[in-house]
Amino acid sequence: MKFFIATDHAGVAIKPSIIKMLKTRGHEVVDLGPSNNERVDYPDYAHKLCLKVLEETGTQGILICGTGIGMSLAANKNTNIRAALCHDAYTASMARAHNDANVLCFGERVVGIGVAESIIDAWCNEGFKGEIHANRVKKIEL
Numbered sequence: 001m002k003f004f005i006a007t008d009h010a011g012v013a014i015k016p017s018i019i020k021m022l023k024t025r026g027h028e029v030v031d032l033g034p035s036n037n038e039r040v041d042y043p044d045y046a047h048k049l050c051l052k053v054l055e056e057t058g059t060q061g062i063l064i065c066g067t068g069i070g071m072s073l074a075a076n077k078n079t080n081i082r083a084a085l086c087h088d089a090y091t092a093s094m095a096r097a098h099n100d101a102n103v104l105c106f107g108e109r110v111v112g113i114g115v116a117e118s119i120i121d122a123w124c125n126e127g128f129k130g131e132i133h134a135n136r137v138k139k140i141e142l
């Protein structure tokens, strides 16, 4: 899988470990920034990442801020982006299986690296189940 990843200043510390983990598991990762912890606005990075995911079919995104809330709110303003704020492996797995989520959001101030890794593993190991869920997902866009 090819992932785009972006954070704000409150997600930048955990980012190198996440990138390393993804690469170790054989994924391609493109880091869209930022590269330091100077204060930035999470919507700027959320929209930048969503554009990339929408441009390149089949790719997915990972957005990290303090809580993951701001990133998910901003990302979901983009048509055809289904950003899921996940706190554990179960929500990550269901976001893929039932919601066909294409952007994973979580909070660096909420989960530690261990939980973050289990979220990502659950996300990567699950696929969209389609069928009844496909109709519901279609209804998300107004």
Ligand code: RB5
Residues within 6 Å of the ligand: 008, 009, 010, 011, 042, 065, 066, 067, 068, 069, 070, 071
């Ligand atoms: C930054 O302090 C914080 O507000 C941001 O990272 C995020 O948690 C917003 O939802």
